[in-house]
Amino acid sequence: MKQNKILLEHGSGGKISNSMISKMIIPIFDNSILAKLNDGAELNIKGQRLAFSTDSYVADPIFFKGGNIGDLAVNGTINDISMCGAEPLYLSAGLILEEGFLLSDLEKILKTMAKAANKAGVKIVTGDTKVVPRGNADKIFINTSGIGIIPEKVNVSGDNAKVGDKIIISGTIADHGITIISSRKGLEFDSDIKTDSASLNKMVKDMLAISNNVHVLRDPTRGGLGTTLNEIAFQSNVGIRINEEFLPINKQVLGICELLGFDPIYIANEGKLLAFVSCDDADKILKVIRQNEFGKHAAIIGEVVCDNPGKVFLNTTIGGTRIIDMMIGEQVPRIC
Amino acid sequence: MYEQHITKQYRNKDISQKLINKIKNISTKKISLMEVCGTHTMSIFRHGIRSVLPENITLLSGPGCPVCVTSQKDIDIFIKLSTLKNVIITTFGDLIKVLGSSSSLEKEKAKGKDIRIVYSVFDALEIAENNKHKQVVFCSVGFETTTPTIACCILMAQKRKISNFSIHSSNKITPPALLALMKIKKINVNGFILPGHVSVITGANAFKPVFEKYNISCVIAGFEPVDILESILMLVQQNELKTPLFKNAYKRVVDFNGNLKAKKIMNQVFERTHANWRGLGVIHKSGMNLKKEFNEFNALTRFQISVLEKKEPKQCICGEILMGLKTPKDCILYKKKCTPFDPVGPCMVSTEGACAAFYKYNN
Ligand code: SF4
Numbered sequence: 243m244k245q246n247k248i249l250l251e252h253g254s255g256g257k258i259s260n261s262m263i264s265k266m267i268i269p270i271f272d273n274s275i276l277a278k279l280n281d282g283a284e285l286n287i288k289g290q291r292l293a294f295s296t297d298s299y300v301a302d303p304i305f306f307k308g309g310n311i312g313d314l315a316v317n318g319t320i321n322d323i324s325m326c327g328a329e330p331l332y333l334s335a336g337l338i339l340e341e342g343f344l345l346s347d348l349e350k351i352l353k354t355m356a357k358a359a360n361k362a363g364v365k366i367v368t369g370d371t372k373v374v375p376r377g378n379a380d381k382i383f384i385n386t387s388g389i390g391i392i393p394e395k396v397n398v399s400g401d402n403a404k405v406g407d408k409i410i411i412s413g414t415i416a417d418h419g420i421t422i423i424s425s426r427k428g429l430e431f432d433s434d435i436k437t438d439s440a441s442l443n444k445m446v447k448d449m450l451a452i453s454n455n456v457h458v459l460r461d462p463t464r465g466g467l468g469t470t471l472n473e474i475a476f477q478s479n480v481g482i483r484i485n486e487e488f489l490p491i492n493k494q495v496l497g498i499c500e501l502l503g504f505d506p507i508y509i510a511n512e513g514k515l516l517a518f519v520s521c522d523d524a525d526k527i528l529k530v531i532r533q534n535e536f537g538k539h540a541a542i543i544g545e546v547v548c549d550n551p552g553k554v555f556l557n558t559t560i561g562g563t564r565i566i567d568m569m570i571g572e573q574v575p576r577i578c
Numbered sequence: 579m580y581e582q583h584i585t586k587q588y589r590n591k592d593i594s595q596k597l598i599n600k601i602k603n604i605s606t607k608k609i610s611l612m613e614v615c616g617t618h619t620m621s622i623f624r625h626g627i628r629s630v631l632p633e634n635i636t637l638l639s640g641p642g643c644p645v646c647v648t649s650q651k652d653i654d655i656f657i658k659l660s661t662l663k664n665v666i667i668t669t670f671g672d673l674i675k676v677l678g679s680s681s682s683l684e685k686e687k688a689k690g691k692d693i694r695i696v697y698s699v700f701d702a703l704e705i706a707e708n709n710k711h712k713q714v715v716f717c718s719v720g721f722e723t724t725t726p727t728i729a730c731c732i733l734m735a736q737k738r739k740i741s742n743f744s745i746h747s748s749n750k751i752t753p754p755a756l757l758a759l760m761k762i763k764k765i766n767v768n769g770f771i772l773p774g775h776v777s778v779i780t781g782a783n784a785f786k787p788v789f790e791k792y793n794i795s796c797v798i799a800g801f802e803p804v805d806i807l808e809s810i811l812m813l814v815q816q817n818e819l820k821t822p823l824f825k826n827a828y829k830r831v832v833d834f835n836g837n838l839k840a841k842k843i844m845n846q847v848f849e850r851t852h853a854n855w856r857g858l859g860v861i862h863k864s865g866m867n868l869k870k871e872f873n874e875f876n877a878l879t880r881f882q883i884s885v886l887e888k889k890e891p892k893q894c895i896c897g898e899i900l901m902g903l904k905t906p907k908d909c910i911l912y913k914k915k916c917t918p919f920d921p922v923g924p925c926m927v928s929t930e931g932a933c934a935a936f937y938k939y940n941n
Contacts, residue, residue, distance in 0.1 A: 247685075247688040247689075248688070249688055251919075257918075257919065261919075503620060503930075556626070558624075558803075559589050559590075559591055559594070559625070559803070560589065560591060560595070560598070560626070560627070560630065560803045560804075560807070561591060561595055561598065561630055562625055562627055562628075562630040563629045564623065564624065564625075564626040565940065567937075567938050567939070570918040570934075570937070570938060571918060571919075572671070573929065574670065574671025574672050574695070574929065575670075575697050576616060576617055576930060
């Protein structure tokens with residue numbers, strides 16, 4: 243029985259979303275810039291390299307511990323641009339509002355957006371607002387787009403991972419996804435976990451300032467670390483090996499994952515980056531990341547290998563090995 | 579500096595390594611061990627436990643995933659209920675993808691039926707309270723771990739006089755399935771890794787008849803890698819010495835009598851009935867039906883619907899996989915026509931199912 247309708251899973255960021263992108267969207271829009279499949283598009287306009295990116299944000303709930311849909315939308319696009327190695331400069335913001343949405347909530351969200359943009363040193367310079375009848379949207383949807391300048395010499399791209407590269411994650415994984423899940427109806431956990439939503443442009447700038455050997459940058463958002471690693475393994479046609487024992491993860495986050503039967507490797511992050519860097523520069527880059535306020539828990543978690551190109555393997559803590567595939571569908575709490 | 583989970587005793591590398599070495603040192607016989615809990619299945623794959631065991635030890639996933647053992651007829655009933663006017667269907671996430679004879683809840687949802695995923699049966703009850711003009715039906719699946727909560731919810735609905743809430747129960751109990759499994763002649767299982775969570779409720783005693791009747795090694799196991807390795811070691815030892823035993827290796831949470839309160843509530847609301855297990859067929863007194871006095875909460879009685887039993891998809895060998903006779907790789911549809919995106923059988927749907935776990939961790 244073949245699928246002829248959009249299912250929720252098409253938006254999960256996992257394998258099924260990827261197949262829709264590669265089988266439908268890329269062939270229809272058909273151009274080489276899009277086909278690169280990076281977080282943002284790299285443009286060359288009269289000799290100036292620019293990064294351009296867009297993202298739409300829906301969140302349930304829209305307010306959660308440590309943030310709301312507003313800073314998510316600002317930080318998310320800033321990060322997408324940063325992951326091209328660019329310095330983000332300007333953002334647009336498009337709002338789709340449901341009739342009946344509280345003005346006070348809107349104001350709160352807009353103020354958070356302004357604060358996040360200010361902190362990152364980025365300006366929101368254009369925007370649009372639409373209102374739809376009650377029931378035609380869920381409270382508020384936000385789209386942000388942004389542009390930034392790619393400095394000379396920077397060559398960061400998902401297809402640029404090289405055998406021998408070390409893989410760095412800038413902090414604990416799964417914080418954002420677990421914050422959202424644990425604030426959903428029916429699963430309210432009492433915990434101190436909060437979203438990791440943050441702009442990483444300054445971190446990236448510092449990294450690129452001390453090394454010309456940053457090969458890949460990615461923020462593992464939807465689909466989590468596991469999905470992003472698979473995308474890079476595929477794009478660069480290399481094998482990846484990750485060591486579970488080096489994966490930074492907050493104890494409470496892990497506890498909730500265990501309780502629900504979730505694999506933290508597939509849970510979303512909103513303020514973390516993955517960097518593939520040359521072995522020689524790995525330690526100094528790690529040091530710079532750790533100096534950043536959002537990179538205190540950064541760690542080298544694995545490396546790029548020549549065997550099994552396109553695949554990601556995990557050395558488990560007990561000394562076993564398993565494959566990490568892309569996320570297959572949203573994770574659901576276990577029944578058993 | 580930051581917290582890592584590896585310090586946890588039950589994931590400790592050294593302890594694990596010691597257990598693995600011990601298993602390797604003593605194991606000479608070719609044996610098959612079966613786990614019968616979806617959480618064990620996931621944990622075994624996630625920690626790469628198969629990859630550290632010697633080749634002569636095979637791990638099989640038995641009928642331990644509640645979604646996988648739900649019969650096609652029950653799925654058809656859930657789907658039929660979703661097509662009734664003014665009905666909101668509430669269900670656990672995994673279930674919505676399981677194919678009935680001609681559709682799935684997921685497909686009905688995409689067609690516009692009001693089907694909502696809930697994390698707990700109490701969410702379903704709340705939806706009923708907030709939608710008084712509609713009927714809310716909960717698709718009830720699960721083993722002894724889930725059933726007491728559902729019983730509790732029914733009692734609450736009764737107390738609060740909520741008249742627009744009902745369930746269709748496909749709930750099952752585990753020990754009869756293991757007894758039924760052992761009756762099958764072709765079965766080749768040398769030991770059971772028994773489900774820790776279920777045993778917390780039932781107590782270790784509930785599984786004793788399996789050992790007593792069939793003289794097979796049984797160990798109740800926890801879910802961390804060290805727990806599982808320890809249990810495997812015990813089962814290997816018993817098999818090498820030819821002295822099957824019944825052991826509880828999960829004493830930190832399981833005792834012999836279980837949770838009496840949970841059992842009492844479960845038995846107050848549900849009664850045992852024959853149940854159809856996908857792949858295993860009808861098993862005597864292995865299902866949990868609402869008792870007559872709770873008929874008002876029984877969706878089948880409330881809506882007076884019935885569905886015909888239809889043949890399960892021919893090429894799907896879920897049943898034989900659940901019995902440990904075959905592995906997903908023996909199925910001609912595996913990874914071809916049957917993938918987690920377009921699952922044919924239930925074992926490919928549930929994340930706790932053997933085919934889905936194979937697909938995810940073993941390709
Ligand atoms: S691969 Fe699919 S069709 Fe084959 S046994 Fe598993 S669930 Fe059934």
